[in-house]
Amino acid sequence: MFVQWYIIKMAKLYFHYSTMNAGKSTALLQASHGYRERGLETMVFTSSKDNRYGESEVVSRVGLRTSAHTYTESDDILMMVQDMNKKNELSCVLIDEAQFLSKDQVEQLGKIVDEMNITVMAFGIRTDFQGELFEGSKYLLAWADRLKELRAVCHCGSKATMNLRFGKDGAIRSGEQVEIGGNESYQSLCRKCFWSGTVAIVKLPFI
16 A cells, blocks of 8 residues: 655745844845745845835845835735735745834734745844834744844954944934934944944945
8 A cells, every 4th residue: 555645835934133234135135046046936025114225126235136025014915925926826925124014914924824825034123223122023023933043243243133323423322213224324233332332433445
């Protein structure tokens, strides 16, 4: 008697988190490329809040880029994925800037995994410039099947776990949670340097 074995693909919800400048967008783009190289369809999302590199595109600091669907906090990502899946069967949904997701949207990501059996990989910053969790990160940390921390290094050599916002007078400790910026406004620091407000001197290249 022969027994047939069936391998059932079990999708999962992944959350890859870190401080700024840890290569999250690069990791997302590499993951999407890996799927597409094997003939599998992916759907990439990014937040409409971060338009530093233009809209509807994910761009890494090393120059990699791909087109993306933008989302706002009011968008139904589950419905957007369902509509796309009818046109092209999806194997993976990838979310950049996942810290900007709402609680409802993180729940929608879970339904994409559980009801549609499509893997979801979310990439985002864990905490804001005051050391508080973003809403999207809070619920991804609580509900994701797999968590992975991407390592960044503080200027002192320790592991960077915090994001410091700074200006001409040093560390900024109050203000709106979301203020889009890059190396001119934020630094990734260890906890000790974060609380002491120790900002590294940024060396600009010769022109």
